[in-house]
Each structure stands twice: as structure tokens, then as C-alpha cells.
Amino acid sequence: EAQDVINGIFFARDLVNERAEYLYPESLANIAKNELTQLGVEVEVYDEKQCEELGLKGLLAVGRASARKPRFIVMKYINDKTNDEIIGLVGKGVTYDTGGYSIKQTANSMDIMHCDMGGAGTVLGTMKLIATRKLKTNVIGIIGACENMISGSSYKPGDIISTLSGKTVEVLNTDAEGRITLADSVYYATEKLKVSKVIDLATLTGACLVALGEFYTGAVTNDQKFYDELVNASKKAGERIWQMPVDDSFRKLNNSSVADVKNTGGRLGGTITAGLFIENFVANNTPWIHLDIAGTAYLSKPEGYLPKGATGVHVKTLYNLLNK
Numbered sequence: 001e002a003q004d005v006i007n008g009i010f011f012a013r014d015l016v017n018e019r020a021e022y023l024y025p026e027s028l029a030n031i032a033k034n035e036l037t038q039l040g041v042e043v044e045v046y047d048e049k050q051c052e053e054l055g056l057k058g059l060l061a062v063g064r065a066s067a068r069k070p071r072f073i074v075m076k077y078i079n080d081k082t083n084d085e086i087i088g089l090v091g092k093g094v095t096y097d098t099g100g101y102s103i104k105q106t107a108n109s110m111d112i113m114h115c116d117m118g119g120a121g122t123v124l125g126t127m128k129l130i131a132t133r134k135l136k137t138n139v140i141g142i143i144g145a146c147e148n149m150i151s152g153s154s155y156k157p158g159d160i161i162s163t164l165s166g167k168t169v170e171v172l173n174t175d176a177e178g179r180i181t182l183a184d185s186v187y188y189a190t191e192k193l194k195v196s197k198v199i200d201l202a203t204l205t206g207a208c209l210v211a212l213g214e215f216y217t218g219a220v221t222n223d224q225k226f227y228d229e230l231v232n233a234s235k236k237a238g239e240r241i242w243q244m245p246v247d248d249s250f251r252k253l254n255n256s257s258v259a260d261v262k263n264t265g266g267r268l269g270g271t272i273t274a275g276l277f278i279e280n281f282v283a284n285n286t287p288w289i290h291l292d293i294a295g296t297a298y299l300s301k302p303e304g305y306l307p308k309g310a311t312g313v314h315v316k317t318l319y320n321l322l323n324k
Contacts (some may be wrong), residue, residue: 004132005319007141008167009037009221012125016298016310020096025063025071025145028095028117032073032124032143040079046072054126056144056188059162063146064159065100065154070146072185074193077139086138087296087322088195090185091123092116092178092202094143100148100174101156106174113309116178118297119201120145124314126272130322138324142189144181148174160259165281168306170259179274180263183281197226198296200278201291207270208292214303216242217296217313220275223287230289230321237316241291244272 015023015031023031028046036043048069050210051060056072064071078086097104097116104110104266120143127141133272155161159171165183171180182200189195195223208218222229234241251271261280265273274289282288297305297312 001133004129005312005316007316008129008132008319009071011128012121012312012315013310015124016118016121018114018117018310019100019237019305020147024068024147025093026068028120028143028145029071029073032075034073035124036100036127036131039128040077041127041131042076044074044130055164056184057161057182058169059144059146059160061155062094062177064129064146064232065151066149067149068147070144073143073145075136075141077127077131080132080136080138083138086140087194088189089123089126089139090182090189090200090320091119091121091140091141091181092204093120093141093143094148094178094181097148097175097177098150100150100154100177102173102175104318112298113152113244115298116203117145117202118293118310121310122293122297122312122318125312126318129319132161133177133323135323139193139322140189140193142185146181146195147176148288154268161280165191165283167280168259169260170256170262172262173264176206176264176274179277182278186278186288187281187283190286194284195286197287198282198290198316199230199289201293203294203297204273204292205271205294207274209295211271212242212295214295214299215241218235218271218292219243220246220279220290221288222279222282223289226287227289230317233320236320239296239314239317240282241284243276246272246276253281258273
């Protein structure tokens with residue numbers, strides 16, 4: 001079991017450490033198919049045209065500037081026919097992030113932006129682990145994969161874009177792109193696939209690094225009982241999570257005068273408002289947890305047994321949660 005867990009973590013680490021020259025939406029989708037299908041996971045990959053047919057307008061807006069077009073990856077592991085519960089795992093899959101027209105300010109922050117698909121890496125590592133271990137559980141993993149690049153076709157600050165849910169988004173910062181891709185992915189999981197509970201994982205905000213360093217993952221949730229289950233699983237894994245406060249004072253910061261919501265609530269409380277942006281796209285009051293792994297997915301220096309670079313954070317936590 002320990003070896004299988006390690007292999008799942010190393011799979012996630014290898015993906016997150018891989019450079020964007022080699023890991024991009026199509027190649028990530030191919031890896032998911034090749035690695036998981038042989039383990040009994042049903043993997044569906046939607047190309048750009050199929051994403052348009054599905055209505056994934058948020059994902060397509062973020063990814064439209066890149067020559068490497070988006071892919072939407074849906075992985076179904078159904079191995080407990082006696083239980084109706086299905087857990088959704090949604091990973092941010094921005095395989096490279098320039099920041100778009102709201103370009104990253106320093107070169108030394110852009111050179112590691114191959115790691116901006118850390119959430120996708122964790123989801124893939126978890127899917128591989130649970131399928132290898134043949135856990136009696138039902139899980140659907142979802143990744144909206146794209147590159148956030150700059151070209152004449154880029155989405156721009158000031159744009160108002162639509163999403164799969166039909167809600168509109170005022171774009172104030174094209175570097176707040178991950179939450180837009182997650183909006184489509186989380187809505188697809190909770191409305192189209194009707195998962196029972198959903199967890200999204202994303203290297204989402206620099207604000208989380210400022211608040212919690214590289215030591216704790218920040219969390220936002222709409223369901224305390226579900227969150228408590230996750231925290232118990234994380235403590236067994238030795239992976240630290242810190243719950244952020246949530247109330248309407250923070251939600252109001254995302255209000256837009258010209259759209260349903262804007263994609264940044266400003267500098268203050270940025271980790272919380274980013275998570276609450278995603279909350280707008282959780283359908284059917286589905287129990288939901290958002291994990292901001294901006295600090296914990298990719299380390300600037302070694303920490304304990306964790307190496308510099310990708311950590312594979314929360315593969316262990318999710319395995320513990322699902323291994324009932």
C-alpha cells in the first residue's frame with residue numbers, strides 16, 4: 001500500500017514538474033488516458049470543438065490565445081455499485097500561465113508557471129492511486145486544461161464573458177484565470193454529472209502564499225461536516241489545511257455592476273474571494289470544498305521530506321478520505 005501511495009504522489013509530482021514545452025493540454029489529456037484507462041478508469045477527452053458544443057465558454061475564453069488548444073478531461077472511477085454517492089474532484093489545469101494581458105510582473109515568477117496545473121496533478125495522482133488500490137468508492141475527476149497566453153485573440157481586461165452555467169463574468173484581471181476555468185468544471189460536475197460532493201484543488205492565489213506561506217493549504221467550504229471529514233483525512237496524511245472565514249462581507253467584494261460576478265474581488269482577502277467566486281458555480285447546493293494549494297503544491301526550497309519543486313500535495317489526504 002505504501003508503495004502504491006508513493007507511486008501516486010510521484011505521478012503527480014512528475015506531471016507538475018514537467019515543463020510546458022512538453023506538458024500542454026493535449027499531452028496532459030493523452031497521459032491521463034494512457035495511464036488511467038488500463039487501470040479501469042473511463043477517460044473522456046473533449047477537444048476544442050467539443051468544448052464549444054458542451055458550452056465551456058469560460059475555459060475556452062482563457063485558452064483561446066494559445067496555439068495549443070484546451071482539452072476537457074473527465075475521468076470516471078465507479079467501483080461501488082451499492083452506494084449512490086459520487087465524489088467529484090476538480091483540478092485546475094492551466095499548463096502554463098503568462099498572466100495574459102495582465103502579465104506576470106517578474107520573470108522569476110513566470111519561469112515556474114508550468115506548475116499552475118498543480119491541482120490537475122493531484123487529481124490525476126489520486127485517480128491513479130485509488131484505481132491501483134481498487135478502492136470501493138465512486139469518483140469522477142475533472143480537469144479543464146488550457147494555456148493562458150498572449151496573442152491578438154486573447155481575452156482582455158474589461159471583457160464580459162459567459163460560462164457553462166449561463167452566468168456572466170466581468171474580467172478585471174486576466175491573471176485571475178484559474179477560477180474562470182474552475183467555474184465551468186465545477187458547474188459541469190455539480191449540474192451536468194450531479195456529483196454528491198465536490199472538492200476543487202488549485203494553485204489559485206498569491207494571497208494564499210502571503211497568508212499561509214508554503215506550509216498550509218487554504219480552504220473555503222459551504223459544508224462544515226464535509227470539511228471536517230477532509231481535515232481528519234489530512235491530519236493522518238500530515239498535510240496541513242487551514243480553513244478561511246466565509247460570510248457575505250467577502251461575497252460582496254465579487255459583485256459586478258455589469259455582469260453576474262467579477263473575476264477578482266481586489267487585493268484584500270484575495271484567497272477567500274477567489275474561493276467564493278467558484279462558489280457561484282456550485283449547483284444544487286452540493287457540499288463543496290475549495291483547496292488553494294498555491295503555496296503547498298510547489299516549494300521554493302525543501303521542507304522536511306518534501307523536495308524543492310512539486311510535492312504531490314493532498315494525494316494522501318484524498319486517498320485517506322476515499323478509503324473508507
